[in-house]
Amino acid sequence: MTVLLKALFVIAVAEMGDKTQLLTLAFATRLSVRHVLGGVLLGTLANHALAVAVGGAVLLIVPVAWVKLAAGLAFIGFGLWTLRGDQLSGSEEKRFGYPLLTVAVSFFLAEMGDKTQLATAVLAAEAAVLVPVWLGSSLGMVVADGLAIGIGVVLGRRLPERMIKVGATFLFVLFGLLLFREGLTTTL
Numbered sequence: 605m606t607v608l609l610k611a612l613f614v615i616a617v618a619e620m621g622d623k624t625q626l627l628t629l630a631f632a633t634r635l636s637v638r639h640v641l642g643g644v645l646l647g648t649l650a651n652h653a654l655a656v657a658v659g660g661a662v663l664l665i666v667p668v669a670w671v672k673l674a675a676g677l678a679f680i681g682f683g684l685w686t687l688r689g690d691q692l693s694g695s696e697e698k699r700f701g702y703p704l705l706t707v708a709v710s711f712f713l714a715e716m717g718d719k720t721q722l723a724t725a726v727l728a729a730e731a732a733v734l735v736p737v738w739l740g741s742s743l744g745m746v747v748a749d750g751l752a753i754g755i756g757v758v759l760g761r762r763l764p765e766r767m768i769k770v771g772a773t774f775l776f777v778l779f780g781l782l783l784f785r786e787g788l789t790t791t792l
Contacts (some may be wrong), residue, residue: 607731611740612747614727615720619748623779624714628749630772631710632756633763635703641746641752643707648745649738650708652716655724656738669790676784678713683776687769714779720745 620624631640715721724741731737763771 606736607727607733608736608740608743609678610731611727612744613722614692614723615741615744616748617744618720618723619745622718622720622748623782624711624718624720624745625752626775627710627714627779628707629752629756629759630775631707632753633760634769635707636774637753637757639703640707640756641750643704644711644749644753645705645742646708646710646766647715648742651712652724652738652741652745653720655721655741656728656734667791669787672783672787672790674713674787676782676787678780679712680777680780680784683773683780688775698787733785 628640628644631643655722720741724737727741728734
């Protein structure tokens with residue numbers, strides 16, 4: 605099996621049921637497929653490039669606890685933002701691209717210290733070839749999260765907007781609190 609295919613398979617399987625897949629599902633109920641898929645791709649490419657290039661060494665420089673604390677606070681903020689709702693008109697949204705950036709940044713942060721990021725770093729160290737691991741792991745994430753997008757689109761059409769907003773807020777705050785708790789328990 606080539607390095608690219610191995611990375612694609614391992615990461616796609618590891619992503620199933622992961623918090624970032626659930627996050628993707630929540631985004632897909634409210635945002636366009638292109639924004640969610642594009643954000644997942646950008647966030648994953650950046651995050652897994654970091655994992656591959658640094659091979660986990662960033663965790664030697666920045667303690668994982670601090671990364672989790674920052675990500676937890678960001679997720680709680682995203683949850684409150686989701687509940688409040690957006691005030692942008694369609695033209696402002698297209699001009700500034702906030703949905704794409706929101707998904708990309710959320711996904712990037714959620715992946716910090718996650719099993720798929722760590723697995724990518726291990727695969728890169730094991731294979732000693734960086735680009736195929738990076739591309740394969742990124743494709744694996746897009747495949748797994750593409751399934752969540754499909755489910756999210758269907759749910760978005762069938763559930764009332766208020767229910768989706770409250771559900772997405774709940775998921776963001778829950779993941780934020782869990783990440784924050786992990787960060788606190790790691791530092792104490």
